Amino acid sequence: MKRQLSRSRAISMSILQTTLFLLTLGTRMIPSSAQRNTKRGIAYLGNTHKSDNSLLLSSSSPLSWYYNWSPYPATEQIPLDSPLEFTPLVHGIDDAESSQTQHQIKSLPRSSMHILTFNEPDGDKDSGGSDIDPEDAARAYIEHIVPYHTSNSRGGRTWNISHPSVTRSPRGLDWLRQFNLSCYKIDEENGCPTDFIAAHWYGAFDGLASWLGTLDEFYNANRSDDTARLKIWITEMALPQANTHDTVNMMNQTLPYLEKLEYVEKYAWFGAFRTDDANEWTGDGVALFDDDGGLTKLGALYMGGEVNGFEEGDKGNAGTANLVKVNAGLLWVLAMFTMFVSSFW
Structure with a gap:
């Protein structure tokens, strides 16, 4: 017994x-949301390859958020209940005025907390910009964007809204100056309130550091001590038309810098696609995936490298x-x- x-x-x-x-x-x-409390995200172009998406959403992924230049999440590729926070973008004035856009944004889950506005208004529409006069943008922002910030339609919660994201050129900075002047002409007391700053950068690391410093000074230099410093979201970032060595070197300099820079809250690399889906202006050196769906050297680095279990050539599983x-x-x-x-x- x-x-x-x-x-x-x-x-x-x-x-x-x-x-x-x-x-x-x-x-x-x-996947654990606790593992994704990071700054890192992706500017998403709707990669339809399930294996690529499964890798981006895997439990070891450092990504915490994404956007796709619209108020409509890419639910066929990235489910709403995924660990990645979806951030809607109101691309131009027509979108801001649209009742359909307003309904769509209000219908998003509570996990979405930030709204991006007016994509590159100083740029023309052929290059992806919204091409908006600063005065018109100020009027539309106050009339259609600010209510997201002040309304309690989300059960006591309001949206965090951003100022328009201009190009990284001197013209972009001049557009912002005119926009802000127009805001205070329309509303002398409040101007165009914002919760964070959206920025774009295409170029080398030293230029990025300089542009971020310029934006920080523009928005925060004259803020009073009792006013919280506005944080920057870099919603597009890449080194266009460069070879693998130069692009990887730029990313190796950039990622640690952005992680340590207190006033940068979020950032997204432009390249969550395969090399054969890259456009002519950026070149295929910015892509995170190769033609066969394996991580490029750049992609493995952006996903956290060997520390997170990612190596060049790694592929996701569609299931x-x-x-x-x-x-x-x-x-x-x-x-x-x-x-x-x-x-x-």
Whole structure:
């Protein structure tokens, strides 16, 4: 009898140890929002490759947010309940005035907390800009964007809104000056209130550091001590038309700098696509994925490198997201079965 009891206990312990191992393994597979409390995100162009998206959403991914130049999330590629916060963009005045846009933004989940506005209004529409006169932008911003900031339609919560994101040129800075002057002509007391600054940069690291310093001085130099310093979101960033060596070198300089820079709150690389989907102006050196869906050297670096378990050539699994859900369910069933079996020993 003692021998039989001892054998039963051994079997029970073996089952229990196996279950605990599988539960631990399963926990590592399930994405955790706690792991994504980072600055890093992606400017997303709607990559339709499921394997690429599964890698971007994997549990080891450092990405915490994304946007796609519209108020409509890419739900076919990135589910609304994913760990990535979706940030809507009101691209131009027509979008700001649209009741459909307003309804769409109000329908977004509470995990979305920030709104980007007026994409490169100092640029022409052929290059992706919104081409808006500063005075017209100020009027539209006060009439259509500010209400998102002041309304309590989200159960007591309001949106955090950004000023328009201009190009990184002297023309962009001049546009911002005219925009702000126009804001205070329309509303002498409040101007165009904003919660954060959106910035774009295409070029080398030293130019990026200089542009960020310029924007920080423009917005924060004259703020009173009791007014919180406005943070910057870099919503587009890349080194266009450069070879792999130069682009990787630029990213190696940039990422640690942005992580340490207190007034930079978020940033996104322009290149969450495969090399054959890159446009002519940026060149394919900015892409995070190669033509076959493997991480480029740049992509592996942006995903955190070997520290996060990413190497050049790594590919995602098209069924990873579903497998995680299935495995979580199976692990729960296995745990219940183990408790049931153990009760008989």
